[in-house]
Amino acid sequence: MKRTKALFILLFITSFTQLNAQAIKRKYRGVYQGSIPPYEIKIGQDTVLVSASKITAFLDRDSLFIEIGAYRYASVFTIENKDKQFIITAPRDNSGIEENLVLAPKTKTIVRKGLYPQPDAILVRKGKLPRR
Numbered sequence: 001m002k003r004t005k006a007l008f009i010l011l012f013i014t015s016f017t018q019l020n021a022q023a024i025k026r027k028y029r030g031v032y033q034g035s036i037p038p039y040e041i042k043i044g045q046d047t048v049l050v051s052a053s054k055i056t057a058f059l060d061r062d063s064l065f066i067e068i069g070a071y072r073y074a075s076v077f078t079i080e081n082k083d084k085q086f087i088i089t090a091p092r093d094n095s096g097i098e099e100n101l102v103l104a105p106k107t108k109t110i111v112r113k114g115l116y117p118q119p120d121a122i123l124v125r126k127g128k129l130p131r132r
Helices: 002-020
Strands: 030-036 039-043 046-050 053-059 063-068 071-076 078-082 085-091 098-104 109-112 121-127
Touching (some): 030 109, 053 109, 063 085
Antiparallel strands (some): 030 053, 030 121, 053 063, 063 071, 085 098, 109 121
């Protein structure tokens, strides 16, 4: 009886720690680069054309650093494994908007979900992270 109780407690503790583990595997970490395609914004009667911008994402074990043009920010993230893809959700500081990224492990590409009217951006892995 004591053995089964101890085994149950051990299994519960190990499964609980696995649920909280948010680290991403080493082979998916690295520098991902791409571009956000040009798009149009309609403001009242006027239409404004927004030019394409370069986007770079540095995906580390437990943090995410994104550069979009001159805008840079860092964040921690949560991972959800869904349909052989990893959905990475990272909150932005001083904003209620979250950054949503979908990592395809097979192709090692990330699709950044853009907010309307911004289109989605495809980021391709370019290499390892720079040394700290």
